[in-house]
Amino acid sequence: MKIKFGSIVVNGSGKLGGHVYSSNRGGNYIRTLATPSNPQTAAQQLGRQVFTTLTQGWSALTQSQRDGWDAAVSQFEKTDQFGDVRQLSGKGLYISLNKELVLINEPIISVAPSPGPINFPGNYVPVITALDSTIDMGFETAPAIPGLVIGSSGAVTAGTSFVKDKLRNIAVNAVADDAITLGAAYVDRFGTLVVGQKIAMNAYTVNAVGQRSPQLTIFAVVE
DSSP states (O other): EEESSSSSSHHHHEETTTEEEEEEEEETEEOOOOOOOOOTTTTHHHHHHHHHHHHHHHHHHHHHHHHHHHHHHGGGOOOOOOEEEOOOOOOHHHHHHHHHHHOOOOOOOOOOOOOOOOOOOOOOOOOOTTTTTTEEBBBSSOOOOSEEEEEEEEETTTOOOTTTTOOEEEEEEEOOSOOOOOOOOOHHHHHHOOTTTTEEEEEEOOOSSOOOOOOOOOOOOOO
């Protein structure tokens, strides 16, 4: 649970007492915490495995390497949801960068890197077709490599605009092409495409040191 204090509490994000505190374009909101019906999905188990591997990897670093990660954190500052600049710990930075590298099938790095260029994935217009179960991402330009991560929300209701908690990765390290087709990957994760369904697609890139770009999310309707 993250809380920002002023003269009174002015913002919050996270889980507390059976509720989730968050915000969207309409402002702050509270919803009941839902317990997944199957908390042992393959994706969740893989995520735990990666976290365990990286935690063990941090312990295996030399003291000099850990000191290097601690010294590098000021170069990788991030702005949180409240607009405040935050720094990760050296261990947090090691895990944060390497989990993205693992995701795009790149080697884990042991020595703290310098920040690299972060390339936005570029605009795209998904064309989703039920007849042949295809999703053509329709990138205007070829996305940057080495890493491209594409996700989807699955089908959502017509009035849905907030899908951050519904997005799931369906393809990584896709070919750097402007016409990436992902129908089979979607069907494997969410099931059959149905004409008229509203679906959110998202994309972001990962650079050579594990930094991720801002995420671009676009809605499309199955044709």
